[in-house]
Amino acid sequence: MEDTGGKNFLTIRFDKNHLTSIGQKLYTQSLDLVRELVANAYDADATVVKISTVDNRLIVEDDGSGMTRIGLEQYFTIGSTFKKDNPQTNKFKRIRIGEFGIGKFAVLALCDRFELYTKSSAYSATVVFNQIDFGRSEKWQVPIIEHVKDSSDLTTATRVTLYDLKKTLSEFDLERYLINIFPLHDKNFSIYLNEKKLQPYYIPGERFNINELCEFGKIKGEVILASMLLNKEQIGIGIRVKGVLIKRDTFELENSHKVSTGRLSGEVYADFLPITTDRSNFIIDSKEYKLFTIVMHKRLRKVVRQLEKSAASYQDKKAERVLSDVLGLIRQALRRNQEIFITSDLPLFTKQKNKILPEELKNGVISTNLKSKNKNQKNIDNNSDKGLKQALCQAVKLLKPKMRRRVKTLLRDDRRIVKSVKIGGSEFLVSFAHLGIEEKESFVEGGIIFINRDHGLFKKLENKTDLIYYHLTRLVSQELIKFTVPKNLELAFDWQGKLIKDAFLEYKTAK
DSSP states (O other), rough: OOOOSSOOOOOOOOTTTTTHHHHEEEEOOOHHHHHHHHHHHHTTOOOOEEEEEETTTTEEEEEEEEOOOHHHHHTTTTOOOOOHHOOOOOOOOBBBOOOSSSSSGGGGGSEEEEEEEOOSSSSSEEEEEEEEHHHHHHOOOOOEEEEOOOOTOOOOOOEEESSSSEEEEEOHHHHHHHHHHHHHTTTOOEEETTEEOOOOOOOOOOEEEEEOOOOOOOEEEEEEEEEEEGGGGGEEEEEEEEEEEEEEEOTHHHHHHHHHOOTEEEEEOTTOBBOTSSSSSBBBHHHHHHHHHHHHHHHHHHHHHHHHHHHHHHHHHHHHHHHHHHHHHHHHHHTTTTTOOOOSSOOEEOSSOOOOOOOHHHHHHSSSSSOOOOOOOOOOEEEOOOOTTTTTTTGGGGHHHHHHTTTEEEOOOOOOEEEEEEEETTEEEEEEEOOTTTTTTTEEEEEEEEEETSSHHHHHHHTTTHHHEEEEEEEEHHHHHHHHHTTTTHHHHHHHHHHHIIIIIIHHHOO
């Protein structure tokens, strides 16, 4: 190869304008930029970080170790490996959050000028970075003012001030973000926002400890099955790397196990996981992350079982409450339409001092002998409208405790809920039971109305409040009608329509 006199090399250059684009394109939201400033304080062994938003400025100051002249040079080195080479802090032995050495320039997406003041045990200086002046200059230099530090002053600190913010930072959003991101449970680390100390959220609920040692490191933390539904930002298991929350993940439990994750929360620490440069996600095709997900799925099996059990219990309680409401509404409708439903025509059980459940319900067996009463049909004027005159007028009273006491639970177990509805001195029974997907949606046997909770239509509607109220009203009224006019379809549908109108529409008004 011919020697060209030293021209076999190219000079690699870095356009200064890319310092601004780092912040604009690397981080998805302005709050992430504030995170970088707080992370630097955490890495400097700060115990207190104070954040102020005033007069279109953002000030982040801490009581950390501060920086020397060499430390400042490292701070302004793009891609500095100092934190990677020194992963642990001196005082509290924290695992340093910083890794890539470019986050400090991200603030240029928020402002054109920032000022950094720092003092260590024996050094103090102020650096002013003006994006416009820096871009005009041919030199890669920024002005620094070194101060004479009083030898008796042993305090250390760093303060970063961002001037003339280009975007407004919501104090509410900033508070929620910082509480979620940083390890505020650490007794040696506190964050104040506009003089208010931020407190970590406490989520009441059942806790499941996780403490696993895998090939790449330790996975430690807890999964919480909350006592109530959570806010959106609390749903999912928070995964922390070096103390900072990277993301919350449900590990697709809602897809693989068909359970609701609205109460799933908690946090786990896995410092070995490789993260993306903007800290918003993990490198998901890495060996470390793949092994992490395998371990988490294994440990979440117990949580899933509890979630499924909890979901079933919740559905049972909700179903029982809805059934009680519907039966109460139907009871009112029956009383309002006495000219249609004479009490002797109903599937009644005589009131007894010592009530005894039918044996088929006690034993979980449906009797094969149909005991429903077929009375002679009463002569009733089909055009009678007396039972509809007071429709909707007592809606507010329908769900009051006094009325609810007329609907009682006689039996409750994993398979059924049996309710009695009292009218005067008599009552009828409704069994709300798991009868299998092949069984019809409702029927009467042994003088008892059975509603099948496993029927496909019920399963489809059970989480749709208005529809399930209507559905149950239709089924119960349908079976009641069979006792009175089993051979006259036209009259039966007319009566059922009146029952549904008095019951369901008054429920709608009561809402």
